[in-house]
Amino acid sequence: TQLLEQSPQFLSIQEGENLTVYCNSSSxxxxxxxxxxxxxxxxxxxxxxxTGGEVKKLKRLTFQFGDARKDSSLHIxxxxxxxxxxxxxxxxxxxxxxxxxxxxxxxxxNP
Amino acid sequence: GAVVSQxxxxxxxxxxTSVKIECRSLDxxxxxxxxxxxxxxxxxxxxxxxxEGSKATYEQGVEKDKFLINHASLTLSTLTVTSAHPEDSxxxxxxxxxxxxxxxxxxxxxQYFGPGTRLTVL
Numbered sequence: 001t002q003l004l005e006q007s008p009q010f011l012s013i014q015e016g017e018n019l020t021v022y023c024n025s026s027s028x029x030x031x032x033x034x035x036x037x038x039x040x041x042x043x044x045x046x047x048x049x050x051t052g053g054e055v056k057k058l059k060r061l062t063f064q065f066g067d068a069r070k071d072s073s074l075h076i077x078x079x080x081x082x083x084x085x086x087x088x089x090x091x092x093x094x095x096x097x098x099x100x101x102x103x104x105x106x107x108x109x110n111p
Numbered sequence: 112g113a114v115v116s117q118x119x120x121x122x123x124x125x126x127x128t129s130v131k132i133e134c135r136s137l138d139x140x141x142x143x144x145x146x147x148x149x150x151x152x153x154x155x156x157x158x159x160x161x162x163e164g165s166k167a168t169y170e171q172g173v174e175k176d177k178f179l180i181n182h183a184s185l186t187l188s189t190l191t192v193t194s195a196h197p198e199d200s201x202x203x204x205x206x207x208x209x210x211x212x213x214x215x216x217x218x219x220x221x222q223y224f225g226p227g228t229r230l231t232v233l
Contacts (some may be wrong), residue, residue, distance in 0.1 A: 013120050016128050040195075041227060042204050042206075043204075043224045044224070045221065045222075045223075048130075048221070064186075073225075086152060088155070098157065099157075099222065102154060103154045104152070106152045
């Protein structure tokens with residue numbers, strides 16, 4: 001059974017601070033996706049990483065896929081209150097191509 | 112592009128009644144649709160995978176007679192919560208996926224999510 005461990009589960013920081021969210025697994029994923037979700041809404045795809053070692057940037061967000069495609073990280077620089085939300089990682093692997101979800105990181109950025 | 116809608120966005124019902132939730136892909140035909148359940152500040156829990164014209168595949172622990180899924184067309188899937196009880200209260204989210212590069216303007220093999228439906232059973 002594929003599992004995706006996401007940490008931290010909760011994070012409360014001050015505006016301007018940096019943070020990193022991790023997703024780790026013992027399994028290899030063909031791709032890994034990061035989503036952001038606001039209360040009462042569906043998840044919105046931020047990025048998909050496919051190649052081992054790949055780094056993608058989305059303004060102040062930097063996403064990295066591990067060389068072995070078993071782990072990924074999301075780094076936010078100079079966090080702003082608008083970054084507040086639930087961040088979810090999801091890996092795709094196996095023949096059924098279902099997404100394996102991390103437990104999520106609930107981020108609160110205080111002004 | 113790649114919009115998935117859900118209806119209703121929220122519903123309150125009495126215990127024992129059935130509730131139907133619709134999921135539509137508005138500007139594309141989805142190969143597969145997924146139904147998820149989510150509790151506050153928690154991750155998504157996959158309930159079932161639905162392909163058009165075939166029976167849904169339910170995840171372990173999800174009662175198929177309780178959560179009826181109908182996938183009548185490539186743009187519409189419905190989830191019916193039968194004889195709902197307070198413990199069924201949750202946020203239900205659907206997603207639609209197109210495999211491969213059928214639509215050049217979409218990300219390949221990307222899953223697009225609906226806005227969710229908040230179900231409250233009294």
